Amino acid sequence: MATKLSELLFGAFPDLRYQPTPKRIRAGIDGSPVVDTQEALLVWEPKRVTPVYAVPEKDLLARLEPPAAEGDAGPDEYPVRLMADAPPALDPRTGFRRHTAAGEELDVVASAFSVPRAAFRPSDPDLAGYVVLDFGAFHWLEDHEEIIGHPRDPFHRVDIRATLRHIAVKLDGVVLADTVGAHLLYETLLPVRYYIPPEDVRLDLLETSPRRTVCPYKGEARYWSYPESAKGKNIAWAYDSRFIDARQIHGLVCFFNERADVFVDGEQQEHPLTPWS
Secondary structure, eight states, X not given: OOOOHHHHHHHTTTSOEEEEOOSOEEEEETTEEEEEESOOEEEEOTTOSSOEEEEEGGGBSSEEEXXXXXXXXXXXXXXXXXXXXXXXEEOTTXXXXXXXXXXXXXXXXXXXXXXXXXXXEEOXXXXXXXEEEOGGGSEEEETTEEEOSXXXXXXXOEEEEEOOSOEEEXXXXXXXXXXXXXXXXXXXXXXXXXXXXXXXXXXXXXXXXXXXEEEXXXXXXXXXXXXXXXXXXXXXXXEOSOOGGGGGGTTOEEEOTTTSEEEETTEEOOOOOSXXX
């Protein structure tokens, strides 16, 4: 019997997962080094969508100490579904300290800094000798390139293809974009995104938003809102040009097709179910 590969992936969500990476991984804080290793692992705790780095304790350039003070992991983020038939997962914004595997929290300490509970030593024997580090607490390099957001998932792919199909975007019946020069972005487990040249977008109807987000595959995004609709807050975005991998969409504008109405060759597309619905 054939197996749908996404079902294998979703079937592993309740498990602690890891994958070795051959990249040189370095982390630091305020100019002080924390780790330098070529033996890192990518680790996904149960129900986590995105990975973090686990590094050998022998390669740490700082000390691990028991937590100096009591701490609260904080509230859970809302669980989300990546697809209609997928099991619940933790929203990727869920904080590092909401651990879903057994293990020990630790402070990361050196003469120049102390970062509380920024390390987690899993109790799983397959990860013996490793500690997971809080990605958001440190500045990270893969080889000699900065990594933002979270480590890139080797099983996660982003493909961008040009299209001559007629793409139109509407919200509450108002046309916000109309083009035959879009680029389609296909990303693992996410809906197709339609990136549109800014000259084909009604930017005069949109307001610049202060919102900024980062994606480890595409860069930093700035946003626009459509103030005439209750569904229009932060409805569109465009990425900067920091990552050459995503150069085909640099400066192009994309709309949340979870909320906006997207028409392809005149046919309205379904609103996908995602964490941004």
